[in-house]
Amino acid sequence: MLIAVVAATCRVSAQExxxxxxxxxxxxxxxNVFVLHRGGQTLPIDALTPxxxxxxxxxxxxxxxxxxxxxxxxxxxxxxxxxxxxxxxxPPPAHPFWTPTIAWAASQIGKLDRDDRExxxxxxxxxxxGGAVPLLALAQTLPAGRQSLSIGxxxxxxxxxxxxxxxxxxxxxxxxxxxxxxxxxxxxxxxxFVIEVKIGATRVRQLVTVVPATSMPDISPDLKQDGLPEPLxxxxxxxxxxxxxxxxxxxxxxxxxxxxxxxxxxxxxxxSLVRGERPLPPG
Amino acid sequence: MGAxxxxxxxxxxxxxxxxxxxxxxxxxxxxxxxFEIAVSILACTLIQIAxxxxxxxxxxxxxxxxxxxxxxxxxxxxxxxxxxKGSPKFTFFSIDDATYVAWGAHQIAPRGRIKTILERVxxxxxxxxxxxxxxxxxDSGDASGEASLxxxxxxxPAAAPPLLLVRSLYHDAAPPALPRIRATSYDDxxxxxxxxxxxxxxxxxxxxxxxxxxRLFVQVCAAEHPAVLPALHLVGAIIARAQIExxxxxxxxxxxxxxxxSFGADSCARPTERSGEIAPKRGELPAISVDxxxxxxxxxxxxxxxxxxxxxxxxxxxxxxxxxxxxxxxxGLVSSGDSTSPVPGLDGRIAVIGGSFADSGDxxxxxLGRMPGxxxxxxxxxxxxxxxxxxxxxxxxxxxxxxxxxxxxSVLAAFFRPIVAAPLAAGGIFLIMLISxxxxxxxxxxxxxxxxxxxxxxxxxxxxxxxxxxxxxxGWKFVLKPPASIDMEPTxxxxxxxxxxxxx
Numbered sequence: 001m002l003i004a005v006v007a008a009t010c011r012v013s014a015q016e017x018x019x020x021x022x023x024x025x026x027x028x029x030x031x032n033v034f035v036l037h038r039g040g041q042t043l044p045i046d047a048l049t050p051x052x053x054x055x056x057x058x059x060x061x062x063x064x065x066x067x068x069x070x071x072x073x074x075x076x077x078x079x080x081x082x083x084x085x086x087x088x089x090x091p092p093p094a095h096p097f098w099t100p101t102i103a104w105a106a107s108q109i110g111k112l113d114r115d116d117r118e119x120x121x122x123x124x125x126x127x128x129x130g131g132a133v134p135l136l137a138l139a140q141t142l143p144a145g146r147q148s149l150s151i152g153x154x155x156x157x158x159x160x161x162x163x164x165x166x167x168x169x170x171x172x173x174x175x176x177x178x179x180x181x182x183x184x185x186x187x188x189x190x191x192x193f194v195i196e197v198k199i200g201a202t203r204v205r206q207l208v209t210v211v212p213a214t215s216m217p218d219i220s221p222d223l224k225q226d227g228l229p230e231p232l233x234x235x236x237x238x239x240x241x242x243x244x245x246x247x248x249x250x251x252x253x254x255x256x257x258x259x260x261x262x263x264x265x266x267x268x269x270x271x272s273l274v275r276g277e278r279p280l281p282p283g
Numbered sequence: 284m285g286a287x288x289x290x291x292x293x294x295x296x297x298x299x300x301x302x303x304x305x306x307x308x309x310x311x312x313x314x315x316x317x318f319e320i321a322v323s324i325l326a327c328t329l330i331q332i333a334x335x336x337x338x339x340x341x342x343x344x345x346x347x348x349x350x351x352x353x354x355x356x357x358x359x360x361x362x363x364x365x366x367x368k369g370s371p372k373f374t375f376f377s378i379d380d381a382t383y384v385a386w387g388a389h390q391i392a393p394r395g396r397i398k399t400i401l402e403r404v405x406x407x408x409x410x411x412x413x414x415x416x417x418x419x420x421x422d423s424g425d426a427s428g429e430a431s432l433x434x435x436x437x438x439x440p441a442a443a444p445p446l447l448l449v450r451s452l453y454h455d456a457a458p459p460a461l462p463r464i465r466a467t468s469y470d471d472x473x474x475x476x477x478x479x480x481x482x483x484x485x486x487x488x489x490x491x492x493x494x495x496x497x498r499l500f501v502q503v504c505a506a507e508h509p510a511v512l513p514a515l516h517l518v519g520a521i522i523a524r525a526q527i528e529x530x531x532x533x534x535x536x537x538x539x540x541x542x543x544x545s546f547g548a549d550s551c552a553r554p555t556e557r558s559g560e561i562a563p564k565r566g567e568l569p570a571i572s573v574d575x576x577x578x579x580x581x582x583x584x585x586x587x588x589x590x591x592x593x594x595x596x597x598x599x600x601x602x603x604x605x606x607x608x609x610x611x612x613x614x615g616l617v618s619s620g621d622s623t624s625p626v627p628g629l630d631g632r633i634a635v636i637g638g639s640f641a642d643s644g645d646x647x648x649x650x651l652g653r654m655p656g657x658x659x660x661x662x663x664x665x666x667x668x669x670x671x672x673x674x675x676x677x678x679x680x681x682x683x684x685x686x687x688x689x690x691x692x693s694v695l696a697a698f699f700r701p702i703v704a705a706p707l708a709a710g711g712i713f714l715i716m717l718i719s720x721x722x723x724x725x726x727x728x729x730x731x732x733x734x735x736x737x738x739x740x741x742x743x744x745x746x747x748x749x750x751x752x753x754x755x756x757x758g759w760k761f762v763l764k765p766p767a768s769i770d771m772e773p774t775x776x777x778x779x780x781x782x783x784x785x786x787x
Contacts (some may be wrong), residue, residue, distance in 0.1 A: 022593065023612065023628065047616055050628040052604060071594045071607075100362035104712055107358075156390050158420065177420040178390040249344045262389070277623025 022070035024049040029064040097179050132278025133197050136206035140250035143213040144190045149183040150257035151176065152274035153197060161200040163208075166191035179274065180257065208250065216251070217244050231259045242278035248275055287573070315443065323693035326744070331685060333679050340637055350495060350627060352731040354650035356583050356716060356723045361651055363599030363606075364585065365719070370669050371410065371523040371611045372632040374402060381589070382615035382641035392416050392638070395428030397616040403617055405443045407629035410532065411522045413515060413664075414446040415484065415637030415645075415657040419465040419498045429468065437504050439479060441531040445522055445536050447515050450481040451504060459553040461504040464512065473776070477534050482515035485769035486647075487580070487661060494647045496580040497527055497663050499561065501541050501572055504551035511543040515572070516663035517561070519633060524568050526631075546573065559620055562671075569671030570724060578728045581673045583666040588654035595658075596665075635661055660772065670726030682731055 024045055027034060036043040037056040043049075045057070049067060055282045057079060059066065065080040133153045142149075149172070150160050161171040161181050170191070193208045223237050232238070234255040242252035253273045259266035297305030311318040378392065386393050387761025389716050397416060404412050439446065448469075452462035464481075473479040487496040489738050500519045518525060518539055525535035542562065548555040562571040573579070586609050598609030610628070612675045614636060617626055626634075643654040666673075675681060691711045695704040712731065719729050 004598065019598065020604065020606040020610070020628075023610075025616065048608075048612055048627050050610075061487060062310055069593050071592070074591055097363050097365070104355075104359045104362050112561070174423075175421075176423060178422055180422075180424060182423045207566065212599075258424075261389070 013219045019053045020050050021053055021067055021072070022051045024051065025067045025069045025076055027064065027066040029061055033061040034059055034066050040180070063122075074104045095188045110217055131200075133206075133273055135250055135253060136195065137276055138205055138246050139207040139209065141209050141211055142188065142251050142254070143216045144188050145213055146185060146187050147254065148185050148258075149188075150254055151181045151183075151195070151197060152253060152270060153199060154258060154274060155179060155199070157199050162196045162198075164194045165198070166193065175260065178259070182257070215243065217248070231263050231266060234259060235263070235269060238260050238269055238273070238280050242273060246278065249276070249278055252278070295740070306480060318694045320628075320690075320697045325698065327689045327693065328686075330744075331489075331556045331689070337758040346686050349577065349730050350489070352716075353578075353581060353728055356720070356728070357650045359716060360571055360583075360720060360724055361585060361587055361596075366605065367585075367597045368606060369527065369669065370585075370599055370608060371526070372407075372606060373665070374629055374632045374634050375595075375609055375611045375661060376404070376614040376617055376634060376636045376655055377611055377641055377655075377657070378614045378636075378643070379662055380640045382613050382618075383614050383638070383642070386618075388642075389422065389425075391420050391422040393428050394422070394425055396434040396614075397636070399620075399622045400614055401432075401446070401619045402435060402622045403620060403624065403698055404629065404634045404636070405439075405446070406623070407625035407627075407634075409444050409632050409634040410526050411445045411447060411519060411633050412518060413633065413635045413637075413657075413660060414451060415515075415635060415660060416470055417449050417451050417479040418450050419429055419467045421468055433472055436469050436476070436479065439473075439476055441476075441478065443478060445518075445532055446479045448479065448481050449484055449515065450512060452483065452501065452512075459511065461551045461554060462500055463504050464513075480518050480536055480539070481512070482518050483512045484515050484656065484660060486582070486663075488647070492648050494649050494659060495582060497582050497667075498580070498677060499571070500546055500552045502546070502548040507551060509548040509551055511540075511547045512541050513543055514663075516660055516667055519660070519664035520571065520667035521562060523633065523664060524562065526566065527668070528565055529569065547682065564671075568668070568780075571667060572672050574672075576675070578675055578730065579672045582649075582659070582663050583670055583673055583723075583726065584649055584651045584657065584662045585665050585754055586662060587651035588639075594738050608665070609658075609713045620737050633661075666726075670724075673726050675727050675730055676722070676727050676787070680727075681730070684719075687732070688712070688715065 001012040001219045004039060018039075024047055025031060026047060027045070030046050034045040036045050036049065036051075037058065038052065039054065045066070051057075051070070057068075058068065059079065061079050062081045065078055068077045068079060070077055133151075135152055149163065151159075153159055153176075156178055158175055159181065160173070160175050161183075163171045163183070163186075166170045171188075174181060174183060176182075188210045190210050190212055193210060195206055195208050197204045220240055223233055223240065228236075238255035239253040240252075241248045241255070253270065256266045256270045258271070260270040263268070291692045380384075386396055397414070401412065401414065418432075450467075451465045453465050454460065454462050456573075473481070475665075483498070483501045485498045485501055486492050486494045487498065496512060497516060499514050501512050501514070503512050518536060521535050521539055521711050522532045523534045537651055545559065546557040546561075556575070558572070560572040564570040588595065593611050594607035594609070595611060598605040599608055610632070620626075637655060637660075639655040639657070643655065646653055647659055648654060649659070676684065688711075690705075692708050695707050695711075698704075699707060715729075715731070719727075724730065
């Protein structure tokens with residue numbers, strides 16, 4: 001493929017020679033299938049390699065393609081042996097003076113000027129504004145045992161979380177961002193705990209009762225089948241638990257939160273639980 | 284212009300009351316137009332002197348007029364950008380919408396991806412790297428990414444290019460108490476790295492929502508002591524200037540705390556106004572200083588933003604050929620490559636990594652339209668490097684420009700109807716803007732506000748005088764609408780030989 005071939009090169013003035021007009025966006029096959037010729041030099045090609053006026057790209061493989069982004073083209077340009085020898089003339093971008101000056105003068109009377117309007121959300125991103133923790137709207141119940149406690153809240157403001165044990169002392173604490181917090185591994189024994197979430201000036205405290213695992217609702221036998229992928233099992237368990245009772249929303253969240261990052265269904269359910277929404281129980 | 288007509292009638296009606304000196308009266312009778320122009324020039328000049336003496340830059344009205352004029356110059360300069368010489372070059376690795384989605388649309392930029400980009404860019408010999416991502420927020424669900432970035436920063440080689448990171452601030456006491464620096468989980472790893480510099484990306488937003496001004500530093504409270512945090516664009520400009528002058532970039536960056544030491548506040552209780560020079564004039568590069576003039580903190584934007592373009596601003600002319608001022612590349616292309624391979628085409632450019640996706644929350648209105656925060660930084664670094672601190676013309680230039688504007692508007696008003704004089708005056712102002720464009724591009728901002736305000740005040744005054752005399756002559760009938768048959772332009776009646784004020 002010849003870009004700005006000899007004919008085009010002749011049209012390019014000495015001032016415009018060597019002007020950067022784009023870059024290599026991608027290519028299939030290996031990079032050594034493509035050769036960049038510039039001013040008598042042979043240069044390697046890689047993604048983001050700049051392309052200048054007067055350059056020639058040679059495609060050695062009949063089935064290879066290379067995609068370029070050029071300043072004068074709104075869409076990528078694909079080059080292959082199929083359009084080899086078709087001159088791809090891309091004159092350097094022009095920088096006239098009077099045309100834009102006249103356009104600027106005309107814009108002063110407002111006829112050709114359009115105001116930029118943007119949609120804004122009436123919330124402050126990333127600052128300590130108040131959030132909401134519907135997950136802790138009611139007292140919650142968790143099973144005892146070794147676990148990492150997950151908390152979620154609405155909004156992206158950072159939050160400070162503290163878990164106090166039955167003796168009033170802090171069991172763990174930390175700062176969470178982007179609406180999620182994961183504690184280190186904890187050994188939770190049965191008892192009454194208090195969890196506190198502080199977002200900006202808003203503080204939420206809620207009782208969390210930790211009960212023996214046997215006191216939790218029996219998991220549906222369907223969810224105990226071997227062969228169920230773990231993310232799917234946890235997702236279904238979370239939905240099942242949340243549907244049982246509002247007291248188990250936080251427990252349900254523990255099952256689905258660790259997978260929310262990588263699994264879209266888990267993310268959807270996690271977000272719903274964070275908003276205090278839960279599947280309706282059957283019947 | 285009605286006001287001028289009224290003034291002429293007033294003088295002829297009340298000549299005996301005013302008792303002008305004989306010579307002036309004779310001049311007025313021989314050259315009424317010239318007299319009118321002279322009065323207009325004198326009045327406008329006196330008003331301008333009064334405005335300047337009262338420090339009008341603090342007045343919202345004058346400030347807005349000055350801002351509007353400068354905005355127009357910025358737009359004209361950007362549209363006529365051609366070849367630039369000596370300007371630093373930038374590559375903006377944009378976390379665009381495609382990259383954001385490909386990375387999982389997380390609210391916190393994945394730290395592992397950021398680390399890959401930084402690693403590749405650092406191998407590519409850029410002048411400096413600016414990461415416009417706030418690292419004070421951690422994603423507890425991305426522990427491995429956090430750890431990899433922490434390791435990268437901890438092992439950042441001493442020979443690597445300067446790396447500029449964003450430091451965010453917070454208040455733990457109500458203003459005017461100084462803000463505090465928000466800690467990050469990377470502070471320990473970067474503390475002993477002289478080539479990793481933390482800075483503030485703070486700008487000022489005006490009442491109309493436009494970002495027109497930068498801050499070169501911010502006074503903060505650190506461990507109960509006042510301290511100074513440099514602006515990222517100041518650090519970038521100092522490094523770029525060192526590159527242009529052939530000096531050591533790391534040493535230049537390391538000297539910034541010493542240069543800013545005298546700009547700290549007296550205590551953590553409130554900020555203290557400081558002014559002075561931060562970087563001296565070097566060769567063709569003007570000085571960078573801080574003062575209290577409104578114009579000195581203006582960002583003279585050079586490049587607008589267009590998501591569909593891969594090259595922004597004009598072209599930089601160098602020995603390597605011509606290259607765009609700002610080359611835009613998707614960050615996703617860099618993060619998906621081999622982390623040990625350099626990025627082509629980055630030699631000698633300032634690499635800026637930042638977000639331009641729609642949900643970033645990092646969008647601002649500027650005189651050149653909306654742009655992501657990273658472009659604000661790029662424009663600020665470029666302007667500060669080449670123009671230094673924007674300044675007004677010297678006294679002689681300022682007086683000459685003002686005088687030209689006052690004479691032009693006075694002459695036009697004397698000979699033409701207002702409906703014709705106004706667009707002609709506007710055309711004259713445009714011509715002055717065009718002629719002063721090279722001056723503007725060198726960092727000199729002509730303040731067209733004061734002569735314009737002076738002319739506006741003169742017009743207002745003349746109108747008030749006209750109404751006053753109408754009130755005196757008509758009495759309570761002033762509040763009534765005049766009959767359509769009455770000609771309210773006494774000069775017409777005068778010229779026709781009929782008595783002034785008589786209805787036709």
